[in-house]
Amino acid sequence: MNGSSARPSRSSEPTPHGAPKPRRELSDLQFALVVTVPVLLFLVVVVAYPLGYALYMSFHDIRFFGGYSAEFIGGENYAGVLSDSAFWGALWLTIRFTIVTVLLGLLIGLGLAIVLRDLPPGWKWLRALIILPWAVSPYGTGIFFAYLGRGQTGFGTAFANALGIDEAINFISAQWVIEYLAFGNAWNMAPLVAFFLLANMLTIPKRLYHLAALDRMNRFEQFWNVTLPPLRFTLFVFSCILTVLALKTFDFIFTQTQGGPGNASSVLTYLIYRISFVNLNLGYGAAMSFFLLALILGLTGALFFFWGRKVSR
Amino acid sequence: MARIELKDINKSFGEHQAVKGLDMTIEDGELLVLLGPSGCGKSTTMNMIAGLEDASSGQILFNGRDVTDIAPFERNVAMVFQSSLLYPHLTARKNIRMSLKRTKLSSAEIDKRVEDAATTVDVTHLLDKFPAHLSGGERQRVATAKAIVRQPDCFLLDEPLSALDAALRLSLRSELVNLQKRLHTTMIFVTHDQVEAMTMGDRIGVMRDGRLEQIGSPTDIYNEPQTLFVAGFVGAPPMNFFDGAIEETATGKVFANADMRVPLTGSAAELDPRARVVLAIRPHLMELCEEGPESVPLKVYAIEQLGNEAIVVCDGPNDNRIRVVVAPGYSAQIGSTIHARFNADVAHFFDPATERVIPKLTKAAA
Ligand SMILES: Nc1ncnc2c1ncn2[C@@H]1O[C@H](COP(=O)(O)OP(=O)(O)OP(=O)(O)O)[C@@H](O)[C@H]1O
Numbered sequence: 001m002n003g004s005s006a007r008p009s010r011s012s013e014p015t016p017h018g019a020p021k022p023r024r025e026l027s028d029l030q031f032a033l034v035v036t037v038p039v040l041l042f043l044v045v046v047v048a049y050p051l052g053y054a055l056y057m058s059f060h061d062i063r064f065f066g067g068y069s070a071e072f073i074g075g076e077n078y079a080g081v082l083s084d085s086a087f088w089g090a091l092w093l094t095i096r097f098t099i100v101t102v103l104l105g106l107l108i109g110l111g112l113a114i115v116l117r118d119l120p121p122g123w124k125w126l127r128a129l130i131i132l133p134w135a136v137s138p139y140g141t142g143i144f145f146a147y148l149g150r151g152q153t154g155f156g157t158a159f160a161n162a163l164g165i166d167e168a169i170n171f172i173s174a175q176w177v178i179e180y181l182a183f184g185n186a187w188n189m190a191p192l193v194a195f196f197l198l199a200n201m202l203t204i205p206k207r208l209y210h211l212a213a214l215d216r217m218n219r220f221e222q223f224w225n226v227t228l229p230p231l232r233f234t235l236f237v238f239s240c241i242l243t244v245l246a247l248k249t250f251d252f253i254f255t256q257t258q259g260g261p262g263n264a265s266s267v268l269t270y271l272i273y274r275i276s277f278v279n280l281n282l283g284y285g286a287a288m289s290f291f292l293l294a295l296i297l298g299l300t301g302a303l304f305f306f307w308g309r310k311v312s313r
Numbered sequence: 314m315a316r317i318e319l320k321d322i323n324k325s326f327g328e329h330q331a332v333k334g335l336d337m338t339i340e341d342g343e344l345l346v347l348l349g350p351s352g353c354g355k356s357t358t359m360n361m362i363a364g365l366e367d368a369s370s371g372q373i374l375f376n377g378r379d380v381t382d383i384a385p386f387e388r389n390v391a392m393v394f395q396s397s398l399l400y401p402h403l404t405a406r407k408n409i410r411m412s413l414k415r416t417k418l419s420s421a422e423i424d425k426r427v428e429d430a431a432t433t434v435d436v437t438h439l440l441d442k443f444p445a446h447l448s449g450g451e452r453q454r455v456a457t458a459k460a461i462v463r464q465p466d467c468f469l470l471d472e473p474l475s476a477l478d479a480a481l482r483l484s485l486r487s488e489l490v491n492l493q494k495r496l497h498t499t500m501i502f503v504t505h506d507q508v509e510a511m512t513m514g515d516r517i518g519v520m521r522d523g524r525l526e527q528i529g530s531p532t533d534i535y536n537e538p539q540t541l542f543v544a545g546f547v548g549a550p551p552m553n554f555f556d557g558a559i560e561e562t563a564t565g566k567v568f569a570n571a572d573m574r575v576p577l578t579g580s581a582a583e584l585d586p587r588a589r590v591v592l593a594i595r596p597h598l599m600e601l602c603e604e605g606p607e608s609v610p611l612k613v614y615a616i617e618q619l620g621n622e623a624i625v626v627c628d629g630p631n632d633n634r635i636r637v638v639v640a641p642g643y644s645a646q647i648g649s650t651i652h653a654r655f656n657a658d659v660a661h662f663f664d665p666a667t668e669r670v671i672p673k674l675t676k677a678a679a
């Protein structure tokens with residue numbers, strides 16, 4: 001898998017025939033360090049400090065009323081989170097939102113990529129246009145989808161009317177709001193997925209489709225045996241990216257539903273926001289955010305363990 | 314099993330016409346070898362027969378049925394691509410199995426067929442490897458196994474043996490012919506190897522520049538080439554050509570040019586006199602001799618020792634290469650002048666304007 005161990009580092013090779021020592025070249029590792037150390041340092045400053053501070057807060061009871069005070073309370077905040085029904089409700093919503101986002105994002109992306117690949121000559125410029133949804137900010141997407149989803153202004157109602165059903169269809173209802181939000185989120189991300197998949201698809205030799213034709217495969221088998229295999233790695237990478245992005249989605253939900261109706265779209269990020277910055281319960285919010293971090297690491301780790309190891313080259 | 318007819322097939326890629334007015338019939342159960350220089354349209358023709366490329370115009374018939382617009386899916390042909398194409402993410406075994414996906418065979422039966430095909434081309438030990446981990450020749454053999462594991466109406470093999478060593482090539486050649494004759498399946502076989510073409514084919518089709526130059530049995534192609542191109546292309550070492558004229562003299566007709574005057578004997582004596590003619594003679598039919606009016610002076614350029622014989626490569630009178638087959642171990646100074654002669658009876662005569670053969674009257678009458 002990993003070629004670096006087998007490849008001798010160039011700088012350690014003996015110089016032939018005692019020739020004057022050539023200018024030392026950097027080994028792969030050295031080069032990697034030179035390039036990444038400044039970035040790592042920067043990350044330590046901008047990530048580690050807040051992270052450390054959050055960790056500090058999560059073990060304290062922080063009060064603003066009657067003057068600022070921070071009292072060490074050990075793991076009490078963490079225990080509190082585990083027995084908080086609001087947390088478990090939000091966790092379930094978050095997972096639902098994430099799964100639907102990832103599945104829809106990949107499916108829409110794949111569908112778009114196939115459509116873009118098969119564009120007739122003269123229509124290829126559409127490939128450039130289709131990236132536009134991705135260029136819209138999550139904030140903009142939120143406002144946009146809020147209009148589209150509501151009973152009064154949305155396409156559900158318009159569609160029902162077109163079918164002759166005189167009924168307002170509201171997607172932003174307690175029952176479907178999570179799926180609807182996930183759909184908007186997927187719509188936002190799918191073009192990027194599609195672009196990467198398209199790039200992959202364009203490297204598949206046309207001859208392989210000829211081979212599939214001679215093996216008398218139908219369209220589905222052809223997709224499964226020729227188109228999909230080279231896409232597996234990209235699909236895995238985007239599953240991870242979409243998972244992380246979905247788990248930490250905030251602005252999109254904030255602009256669109258504010259966690260409502262009721263608490264129906266109050267996912268973890270939104271709950272943490274409310275606890276920390278509306279109720280100013282900073283220690284408790286910080287503790288909960290570490291559960292979110294664990295969820296992110298756990299889910300991506302599981303993805304890699306069960307899927308990534310098979311497809312990474 | 315299929316009789317395949319190509320009727321006036323044309324194929325253009327943009328401006329470039331790869332196949333031009335191709336008419337050809339491949340009989341049921343026949344093994345046709347396609348021979349021709351690189352880029353003459355052999356692979357393109359194969360792709361059109363398989364249905365992978367649409368002909369720009371013309372008709373393709375399988376057993377009299379027009380399949381021109383029918384998908385490869387329904388043509389039931391098996392093909393080895395020139396690039397020994399395999400699915401990169403599947404092992405050799407699964408690649409071969411893929412060919413049998415559409416059959417109603419039981420899994421055990423499929424396993425047996427795969428095993429048999431792999432044995433035929435000697436790749437049983439490679440079945441669990443991925444294509445990327447196979448050598449070029451191994452990949453070619455797996456691709457061949459993938460084709461022969463099926464029992465199609467027609468096999469299309471595009472240079473399936475080109476990357477193999479001589480011994481393997483020899484044994485696979487006979488395996489393939491045996492298989493083809495046993496199953497009585499029509500087969501079209503593309504090769505650049507002269508020996509392969511001569512030994513395998515029931516007939517050989519020689520293509521040039523998108524056209525069919527000549528089609529016939531290997532002996533016909535070798536002994537009675539219809540065009541200058543076929544004469545020069547088929548046979549190793551290639552034919553020798555001499556420009557000259559046929560002249561009528563008091564003692565009979567002669568082939569004459571600045572260097573030699575060769576009396577026309579036997580069938581060649583029937584030729585009419587003409588000012589320009591190309592005489593073609595196989596290197597095996599020439600012999601070294603003393604200087605004389607009938608001999609041609611040659612300057613030794615190189616000597617190729619083949620073990621059982623040697624070939625003297627010479628600069629001929631018109632700066633063209635002339636080859637003479639001599640006994641093994643022959644030696645001569647490079648650059649020295651030697652003389653060779655031949656019997657005009659066994660030579661071929663071509664019209665340089667049309668590049669076609671000038672028929673010898675006796676043969677036409679016979
Ligand atoms: N897809 C294509 N687009 C454009 N030109 C093509 C295409 N395929 C083939 N050609 C051209 O058509 C001609 C015939 O190609 P083809 O592959 O049939 O040659 P070939 O006889 O198989 O040669 P070789 O012996 O080298 O395999 C060539 O000049 C080639 O450049």
Ligand SMILES: [Mg+2]
Binds near residue numbers: 395471
């Ligand atoms: Mg070819």
